[in-house]
Amino acid sequence: MAFGVADTMIAGRHSDAALAALSVGSAIYISVYVALIGIVQALLPIWAEMRGARREHEIGASMRQSLYLCAVITLCGTAVLLLPGPLLRFAQVPQAMQAEVQSYLAVLALAFAPALLFRLFSTLNQSLGRPQLVTWLQIGALAVKVPLSVWLVGGGAGVPAMGVVGCAWATFVVNFLLLAAALVLLRTNALYRPFGLWQRMERPDWKRIREFLRMGLPGGLSYMVEVTSFTLMAVFIARLGTTAAAAHQIAASLSAVLYMVPLSLSIACSARVSFWIGRGDLAQARRLVGMGLGLMASLAISLAALLWLLHKQLPSLFSRNPEVASTAAALLLWVALYHVADAIQAMCAFLLRCYRVTLLPLFIYGSVLWGMGLTGGYWLTYVGWGEVGMLGLNWQATQSASSFWAAATLALTLVSLCFCGLLWRAVRRPVAALGA
Secondary structure: OOOHHHHHHHHHOHHHHHHHHHHHHHHHHHHHHHHHHHHHHHHHHHHHHHHHHHOOOOHHHHHHHHHHHHHHHHHHHHHHHHHOOHHHHHOOOOOOHHHHHHHHHHHHHHHHHHHHHHHHHHHHHHHHHOOOOHHHHHHHHHHHHHHHHHHHOEEEEEEEEEEEEEEEHHHHHHEEEEEHHHHHHHHHHHHHHOOOOOOOOOOOOHHHHHHHHHHHHHHHHHHHHHHHHHHHHHHHHHHHHHHHHHHHHHHHHHHHHHHHHHHHHHHHHHHHHHHHHOOOHHHHHHHHHHHHHHHHHHHHHHHHHHHHHOOOOHHHHHHOOOHHHHHHHEEEEEEHHHHHHHHHHHHHHHHHHHHOOHHHHHHHHHHHHHHHHHHHHHHHHHHOOEEEEEHHHHEOOOOOHHHHHHHHHHHHHHHHHHHHHHHHHHHOOHHHHHHH
8 A cells, every 4th residue: 555655746846647547447457456365365264264273284285275275366457457447437537547557557456466376375374373574574665665666657767757657566576576586585584385386286186176266256356336436436526627636536535545454454453363263263263352342443533533633734745736625625624524434344254254154244344335425426527316205405416535535434434333243243142153
């Protein structure tokens, strides 16, 4: 996400047109990337349970089998990124913006495979309770990414200015460097030796792969619905013009940064809860669920309050255009409210996967986030509701990005309430019921 924030600042200072193109291109990329890595991320509770049950010897074979899944995911993700034209035309993205967006996504298609494999490495480390290696690698990658993006976007030293496509090439280079570092660590670090990762590749174990899909596919689809209800706002907002698209990108970028807190805490908490479920200690798992939710709520409210206080100052860091900054400041008020609901539902969603509850959350995501959130925001912005019953109110189309954020916030609040109810029911189940 720091990559995304850096790209937003660099592109925004290069030109409003580059920032608008980045808004649409990154929305499509994140939709594809998060949806598909969600399948890989769902392997975390499986490996954490193996570790909790002292079945470390099975982790290596399980990881090798996951590579077959990664191969299929890579083909799907690359194909979608190379063919974004129908979506851009359906969303009525301005013609002048489409060519640059397609070039940006074509480069990221080449970077998708190393990004996915590094995420697999990251998931393994999280399941082992050792995320520090990934942290340091990504901090080092950021130190490479920022100056490389600045150089390629603006040009210099014989390299022409590439605009937003320069951000994509910088991501391409960094993703391959991260994958190379991960492979070296897997080969040489003593942490991974007990798992026998480098044994000969077995033939596909369809029973194990079906288990991956049973956990991963609903989880990945849930990620897809959740993230597209957020990212597709950028695609639909693009028709409002460069100012609205650029302002939305600033708001979306800051929202994504805030989301890293609940995401990281959710990953950590789900790893520990799965560990204790593997040990058969459901009482300790329940205590960790309560602790995680309490900590999450406190952090989310604190960060939302901070964003509310700084909503007028932050946009000026991303754009020199006063109109863009003013529009973004108004959106950040909604982002603050959105974040609280987003944080609670994220923690609940991760913990529900620990208890093998995956299908009902997918249904709730699809019906509420796409139905009330994305569709409701589109209707408010471009269609309007006409006269409302006996009240005589006439809600005309707002033609404002704020309507998308308002609808998304209400939808996410409803999702978080539903997930809290599901989690309350799940933690009360006996051990024997968790495999159901």
